[in-house]
Amino acid sequence: MVKSTNTAQEVTGLNPVEVTTKMELKEKLISSFMAFEERVDVTADLHDIRTSAIKNFENKGFPTKKEEAWKYTSLNSVLKNDFSVFPKSDNAIEFADVKKYFLHEIDTYKVVFIDGVFSSFLSATTHDGIDVCLMSSALTKPKYKMVIDEYFNKVASKDESLTCLNTAFALEGAYINIPKSKVVEKPIEIINFSTGTEAALLVQPRNLIIVGENAHVQIIERHQSLNENPVLTNSVTEIFAKKRAIVDYYKIQNDNLEASLVDNTYIAQKEQSHVSVHTFSFGGNITRNNLNFYHQGERIDSTLKGITIIEGKQHVDHHTLVQHATPNCESHQNYKGIFDERSTGVFNGKIYVEREAQKTDAFQQNNNILLSDKATINAKPQLEIFADDVKCSHGCTxxxxxxxxxxxxxxxxIPKKExxxxxxxxxxNEVIESIKIPELKQRITKIIAMKLGVNMGFDL
Amino acid sequence: MLEIKNLHAKVEDKDILRGINLTVNAGEVHAIMGPNGSGKSTLSAVIAGNENYEVTEGAVYLDGEDLADLAPEERAHKGIFLSFQYPVEIPGVSVTNFMKTAINETRKANGLAEMPANEMLKVIREKSELLEIDRKFLSRSLNEGFSGGEKKRNEIFQMAMLEPKLAILDETDSGLDIDALRIVANGVNKLKSENNAIVVITHYQRLLDYIVPDFVHVLYNGKIVKSGGKELAYELEEKGYDWIKAEN
Known part of the structure; x- marks a missing residue:
């Protein structure tokens, strides 16, 4: 790797935000790393994790189409932006301006970030019986050390380059810890706003969610850009569901056309836990979802559902993995896609059944509608089965x-449009029906009606 | 009410209708009979505005208005109803909500407010009783997994809900057992009035025992080759279509 003189200056400790000479984003990130490490107050353990992550990223670089997993999704057009990697922290927004992005019809816990920085003004966090708070606190305060040691970066990939990039710069995000047998009555909203006051912005939220035995929680995650400046979000979320825990996770991706998102979600499930993730991809420029489930016990239930409705030149890529490693577990995948104009979609669903995972019941369904001759979908079910007594099915239309x-x-x-x-x-509808929060179901229905340009209730 | 003048239509470069003339007045029931491939279903599709068929000559008028430029939904808003020979399955949309949408879109097009929910329920109850349709049936996905008879009964239920000015029943009797046939015919007869008209398209005379036509027309090779009273239907039943073919 050849470093320019600017880079050399930067690593001597100048504030990287002030570096104006344009350089490759990869170089910029690597050279910013030391300055970043100096800035944040972290323990030696984290230092080791970060250092090894940045090394990994340095070796691998951004993914390219040469890699099988990125064959149909190119980030090139996004990466050529001159991203600011450390946003300013004084961007305030009025609640009235962003109210519509919240599920405001009901009371919720809220963890809100503006350009990657926590907004206490827009948030409603809690330590009352449960922890719904900040990753930055969890990573630095001694009282969280044991939990961080046990869970942080334990299920996230130590290999995948974008996840490593996130790990290297992991600083802020939501930290949610639900103790044993606690049923959280209110949904938790994690919202990342970007104000675009920087010309182009790279944000890397890092969420850690631990759900104790028998506990139940519902979480809604959203990334929302508030103007037309380019944004790239490289988000990593780790979820640990302990024995008999129930987690319902909803991702709303309805961002504006200059906002791109790489969402990396890693879920570790213990016995008899139920985890569902619904991904609603209605907006954005390039959206890549890497959704990974790892089974660590018997009688686990995993649900992965999604609706994609896009047009223009939008691109949405769903890469799912369910790693069946234990017997008697189930996974259900159901993804629907509607593609108009020149939009492109990818569905790559991998089901991996290890030899020990007898009596696995794995189901995968992917249905697509192409509304234009120019729209494309690349669908690829990938089943790798090493056990002999399993029920695995997949269908793609x-x-x-x-x-x-x-x-x-x-x-x-009934007029044509309607x-x-x-x-x-x-x-x-099959996917909408399984949303368990009625107000969210209504909201999604409204967004769909808006996307389709009709004023209908759709109360089917 | 309905006036068809010298109507020619084709589908994928194949001429099907070759000069149809027909006048239907309010209060009348017309039957259009004919052998397979004579153009019966094409005629109904063209009246309803199916864009797969191209009108090459002539025109269809409803109350004096040329329908040529009207989309299927606009024709429906003006009171044209087609009972499909093969009703389409629409998974995910229940019978009730399909009807609600259809009625309210029609009302909207005619400058009326949406029908209040309680009134809608009342009408749905009334009309489903008329067609002896089980309430549970109404919450099922439209036509999905319905038997042939259920589909046809559902078509007439929709007709009852929409109260069209002109109803075209395309082979409504096919796939019906005798009990279902009676229920469907009884429904149609109750909906018949001085203000509306019904065109029954059928291959067989059987349905005409129950829905008695004022006029019977024989369609052959895309033209109406013979018209008469209801006795013409019996004649056709007895002699078959061969003598029509021989004459033309």
Missing amino acids: IGQLDDKAMFYMQSRG AKALLMYAFS
């Missing part, structure tokens, strides 16, 4: 809206 159904509905007086919307809503 790619089709168009049914002409006959359209004429039938129109002949009953008929189309109704058909698409019905197509996605």
Whole structure:
């Protein structure tokens, strides 16, 4: 690696934000790392984790289309932006301006970040019986040390380059710890706003969620850019569900057209736990979801569902992995995609069944509608099965809206646009139906109606 | 009410209708009969506005208005209803909500407010009783997994809900057992009035025992080759279509 003189100056301790000479983002990040480490007050353990992560990133670099896992998704167009990697911390926003991004119809806990920096003003955190607070506190305060030692970076990949990049700079995000047998009555919202006051912004939220035995929690995560400046979010979330824990996680991806997201979620499940993740991808420029489930006990239930509705040149890539390592577990995947204009989609669903994982019941379904000749979907189910007594099934469909159904509905007086919307809503309904928070279900329905340009209730 | 003048239509470069003339007045029931491939279903699809068919000559008028430029939904808003020979399955949309959407979109197009929910429920109850439809049936996905008879009964239920000016029943009798046939015919007869008109398209005379036509037309090779009263239907039943073919 050749370093420019600017880079050399930077590592001597100048504030990297002030470096204006444009350089490759990778160089910029690597050279910023030491300054970053000096700035944050962290223990030696974390220092080791970070150092090894940045080395890994340095070796691997950003993923390219040459890698099988990134064959259909290129970040090149995004990475050429001159990203600011350490945003300023004084960006305030009024609640009234962003109220619509919250599930404001009901009371929720809120962990809110503006340009990667915690906003106490917009947040509603708690330490009352449960911890819904900040990663920055958890990483630095002694009372969290034991938990951090036990869980931080324990299920996240130590190999994948973007996850390593996040780990190297891991500083802020949501820290949620739900003790044994606690049912959290209110959903928790994790919202990352970017104000775009920087020309282009790279944010790397890092969330850690630990759900104790028998505990139950519902979490909604959202990334929202508030103007048209380019944003790249490289987010890592680790979730640990202990014995019989129930976790329902919802991701709302309805960002504006200059915002790209790489979402890396790693979930470790203990016996009899139920974890569901719903991903609603309606907006953004390039969206890549890496959703990974690891089974660590018997009778585990994992649910992965998603709806993608995009148009223009938008791109959404779902990479899922369910690692069945133990007997008698189930996984259910159901992804629906609707692609208009020149939008492109990827679904790569990997189910891995280890030799020990007898009586596995793994189901995967991916249905797509292409509304235009120019839209593309690359769908790839990937089943690797090493046990001999399992039930694994997968199905994938790619089709168009049914002409006959359209004429039938129109002949009953339903205009073309509404008929189309109704058909698409019905197509996605299987996934919408399983949203367990009624207000969220309503919200998603509204967003879909808005996306489809109709004013309908869709109360099917 | 309905006036068809010298109607020619084709689908994928194949001429199907070759000059149809037909006038249907309010209060009348017309039957259109004919052998397979004579153009019966094409005629109904063209009246309803199916864009897969191209009208090459002539026109269809409803109350004097040329329908040529109207989309299927606009024709529906003006009171045209087509009971499909093969009703389409729409997974994920329940019968009730499909009807609600259809009725409210029609009302909206005609400048009326949405029908209040309680009134809607009342009408749905009334009309489903008329067609002897189980309430549970209404919450099922439209036509999905319905038997042939259930689909047809559901078509007439929709007709009852929408109260069209002109109803075209395309082979409504096919796939119906005798009990279902009676229920469907009984429903249609109750909906018949001086203000609306019904066009029954059928291959067989059987349905016409229950829905008695004022006029019977025979369609062959895309033209109406013979018209008469209800006795023409019996004649066709007795002699088959061969003598029509021989004459033309």
